[in-house]
Amino acid sequence: MTALLLGAVVLLAYSALSGPLSRRGVTSAMAFVLAGVVLGAASGGSLGIALDSAAAEQITELALVFLLFTDAARLDLGVLRRSLGWPGRLLLIGLPLTLLLGLGAGMLLFPDLPLASVFLLSAMLCATDAALGQRVVEDPAVPGPVRQALNVESGLNDGIAVPFFLVSLDISLATLEGNVGSAVAGAITEQIGWGLVAGVVMGGAGGYLLRAARARDWFLSGWHQLFTLAVALGAFSAAGTLGGSVFIAAFVAGMAFRWSSGAGNVETTRFTAEAGSVLAAGTWMIFGSVAVLIALPHITWQVIVYAVLSLTVVRMLPVATAMIGSGARWPTLAFMGWFGPRGLASVVFGLLAFERETPYATTLLTTVVVTVGLSVFAHGLTVMPFVAAYQRWFEAHPGNPRPNPGREPDLPAR
Structure with a gap:
């Protein structure tokens, strides 16, 4: 109960001061991580939260599940198909290249780790999170094509990264058991297959029921939001019961819900997104109060170098490669490459x-913690000055790509 009380106090304090803090460049992730570190250190790590506890796992899983579901449910595939130029490059070229470059960097810096563990590390850190640089995808000072590309990328790449993570996790675990091929193949089939089934069934059925109930005016005021939350929870629990991936189920359920209900506006999923945000705040508190304190004694120069490379070369070089032939100039490539922060998906x-x-779980966790911790503060603190500098450059060069006059895909900026 102590941890819950302290978390509620921190949430109240940040909510009340969110406006002034945001105007000074302090993001919610920065505030909750710092609060977690301070509380965890002050209590000597006795907040009653264990990193491998069921409660911590449920909070972190549900946070990502709700946000994955919301991202997918708000995605207008028709609009996305008409504006998939730059986002498509980042997702289809940049993401795989980031995964491969992260693998190469890990092999050089961690030669004692098995290849499967290095691949797992790269998979955990290949997805971006726009919440750590939310102003980038919300501020109209950032040109439309850039905002749209980063917004769509961050909204979809954590869902795309899930299969890579599951495959690498199963490979890493199978190395301890022998018969690697059959173990991995079976696990992948089960995780992805049952995840797809749970997502399609729960999302499709929920969306159809929502459409039918609305058409007959059966809903009482206020129950739309709880209905949508129940669909996301249903996909989560169904996938867990069947042995599938709850993350794949959530993402697929969101798309199926959008397609079958026709309700893709932000209001339909508002409560689900807010529930995800509250759980995300709890995840950042756990990250600061438990994960950071566990990782501190195990930080090495290799961990620090990998974290820096992950946020710079491993991200920026694939972005520049993916954008070849797009007409974007080097300041745009540098801006888009830098604002690929690692956040909630990597933590989960x-x-x-x-x-x-x-295998080598402590080394992997330490590297993830250092990378995400650096990203939380480096990207949060550079948003305002970098946006201002990029805007000045963009306006001084009229030959740059102009905003797309069509409607941008409706994705949430977390």
Whole structure:
């Protein structure tokens, strides 16, 4: 109860001061991580939260599940198809290249780690999170094509990264058991297959029921939001019961819900997104109060170098490669490459890998913690000055790509 009380106090304090803090460049992630570190250190790590506890796992999983579902449910596939130029490059070229470059960097810096563990590390850190640089995708000072590309990328790449994470996690665990091929193949089939089934069934059925109930005016005021939350929870629990990936189920359920209900506006999923945000705040508190304190004694120069490379070269070089032929100039490439922060998805993946006692789990968790911790503060603190500098450059060069006059895909900026 102590941890819950302290978390509620921190949430109240940040909510009340969110406006002034935001205007000074302090993001919610920065505030909750700092609060977690201070409270965890002050209590000597006795807040009653264990990193491998069921409660910590449920909070972190549900946070990502709700946000994945919301991202997918708000995605207008028709609009996305008409404006998939730059986002498509980042997702289809940049993301795989980031995964491969992260693998190469890990092999050089961690030669004692098995290839499977290095691949797992790269998979955990390949997805971006726009919440750590939310102003970038919300501020109209940032040109439309850039905002749209980063917004769509961050909204979709954590869902795309899930299969990579699951495959690498299963490979890493299978190395301890022998018969690697059949173990991995079976696990992948089960995780992805049942995840797809749970997502399609729960999302499709929920969306159809929502459409039918609305058409007959059966809903009482206020129950729309709880209905949508129940669909996301249903996909989560169904996938868990069947043995599938709850993350794949959530993402697929969101798309199926959008398609079958026709309700893709932000209001339909507002409560689900807010529930995800509250749980995300709890995840950042756990990250600061438990994960950071566990990782501190294990930080090495290799961990620090990998974290820096992950946020710079491993991210920026694939972005520049993916954008070849797009007409974007080098300041745009540098801006888009830098604002690929690592956030909630990486934290959840790292905690799950640690909880499942993967080989070299402490080294992997430490590297994820350092990378995400650096990203929280480096990207949060550079948003305002970098946006201002980029805007000045953009306006001084009229030959740059102009905003797309069409409607941008409706994705949430977390």
